[in-house]
Amino acid sequence: MWLTVTSSLRNLAGIPYPGPVADHVDRVVAQWGAERPELDVSPMEVFGRLKRLYRLVDAELNRTFGEHGLDAxxxxxxxxxxxxxxPYRLTPTGLMQSAMVTSGAITQRLDRLEARGLVTRTASDVDGRSREVTLTPEGYALIDRALPDHLATEHRLLAGLDDAQTAAFVDAMRTLLAALGDSPK
Amino acid sequence: MWLTVTSSLRNLAGIPYPGPVADHVDRVVAQWGAERPELDVSPMEVFGRLKRLYRLVDAELNRTFGEHGLDAxxxxxxxxxxxxxxPYRLTPTGLMQSAMVTSGAITQRLDRLEARGLVTRTASDVDGRSREVTLTPEGYALIDRALPDHLATEHRLLAGLDDAQTAAFVDAMRTLLAALGDSPK
DNA sequence: CCAATGTATCTCAGCGCTAAGGCATCCGTG
DNA sequence: CACGGATGCCTTAGCGCTGAGATACATTGG
Structure with a gap:
């Protein structure tokens, strides 16, 4: 692990990554180094890879979802x-906060799931403005079937990382999320 | 650093994260632990945070882009x-590969940029099918103005990570990208 | 109790993207 | 050279999301 960390540190100092595998972001950083040498573009090492990794992972996870007739x-x-x-029941607002999307997006997601009989929407007893979204037996069965496959895909994607790398990865993301104000509930 | 790594390792072993800050993903993992205790949901520690981090970072970066009349x-x-x-000139195919989007998306992006006078599209001399997309002086001036602000935002977002954390973060993403087949060109 | 403000959900126009397909051009092979 | 497949770019329908706003109901303070 120390060897790897040392390599990345050298990279952050502006020394080209010496490993056998140069990736897309290495190329981007090298180009900026030639065109705008006075700028410190090292943060792109992080955010460039974050974006590409997210997109590739998202596509891969959606493949598994698709096998169960779902999307992300x-x-x-x-x-x-x-x-x-x-009772597997939440409000649209609760779902909205968890998913980090707008209320309109949740309305439309629920429209689709309700039309397929995977959830129901009922009026709340205690708040006339609110609705209760409940998983139907069909929805329950579907998610319980899809989840193990989804986890298998995630495990497979992580197969190339050892425990220390994974832990450090999680640690860095936890720190950044805290700085961005991400919190539970 | 070792303390932090140790904490995350304990977490990966199914022991709740003991730190002062529990985030959204900690809660998700705890819920699954109660509902499906036989499943190893530890990969969610990685991918749940990857998704949330990507979305929050994306929103933050777009704020800076917006100050210059741009989006990501x-x-x-x-x-x-x-x-x-x-001469600041590439083909739509080159741009497509770099951006990881479809050709239709590039066509539409170029339509918008061309209408604003930030790029030009001309026929290729050597390949009748191909086009050359060139940055105009206005486009050049705009990106050179926006880039320092963008980098400042990225530096600010990374302020909470020390060098070792950043290097380990990059190392993990580089490994995963390689496993997913991401390569230059 | 009322008025003002806040909250929960839905509506809808607009946006950027994908997927599929069309068209023109290029290239390798017989 | 002719032909068939590959390539480069564009077109278009459809999709999910956002942002703005509408509606109905809840809560707070006087």
Whole structure:
């Protein structure tokens, strides 16, 4: 691990990555070094890879979702309801906060899931403005079937990282999320 | 650093994160632990945070782009042309590969940029199918103005990470990108 | 109790992207 | 050289999301 860390540190200091694998971001950073040598573009090492990694992972995860007739948005709603525990019921606002999308997006996601019979929407007893979104038995069965496959895909994607790398990865993201104000609830 | 790594390792082993800051993903993992205790949901520690971090960072970066009348898609095209060096000219296919979007998306991005006078599209001399997309002086001036602000935003976002954390973060992403087949060109 | 403000959800126009396909051009092979 | 497949770019329908706003209901303070 120390060898790897040392390599990346050299890279951050502006010394080209010496490893056998130069990736897209290495190329981008090298180009900027030639064109705007006075600028410190080292943050691109992080954010360039974050973007590419997110997009590639997203495509890969959607492949698994597709095998169950779902996409990431639908899976997200069903999984959020499922993991909330009995009675597998949340409000649109709760789903909105968890998914980090607008209320309009949740309305449309629920329209689609309701049309497929995977969730129901009922009026709230205690708040006339609010609705209760409940997982149907069909929705429950579907998410419980899809989840193990999804986890298998995630495990497979992480196979190339050892425990220390994974832990350091999580640690860095946890720190950045805290700085960006991400918090539970 | 070792303390932090140790904490995350304990977390990966299924022991709740003991730190003072529990984030959204900690909560998700705890819920799954209660509902599906037989499943190893530890990869969610990585991919849940990757998604949330990407979305928050993307929103933050777009704020800076917006100050220059741009969004991430437009900035990406202009920056790709700018860092390619004189004569700041690439084909739509080159831009497509760099941006990881479809050809239709590039066509539309170029329509918008061309309408604003930030790039030009001309026929290729050597290949009748191909086009040459060139940065105009206005496009050049705009990206050179926006880039320092963009880098300042990225530096600010990384302020909470020390060098070792940053290097480990980059190392993990580089490994995963290689496993996913991301390569230059 | 009322008025003012806040909250929960839905509506809808507009945006950028994808997927599929069209067209022109290039290139390798027989 | 002719032909068939590959390539480069564009077109278009459709999709999911955002942002702005509408509606209905809840809460707060006087």
């Amino acid at each position: 948005a639908s899976f997200d709603v069903l999984a959020t309801l499922r993991r909330s525990g009995p | 898609a437009s900035f990406d095209v202009l920056a790709t042309l700018r860092r390619s060096g004189p």
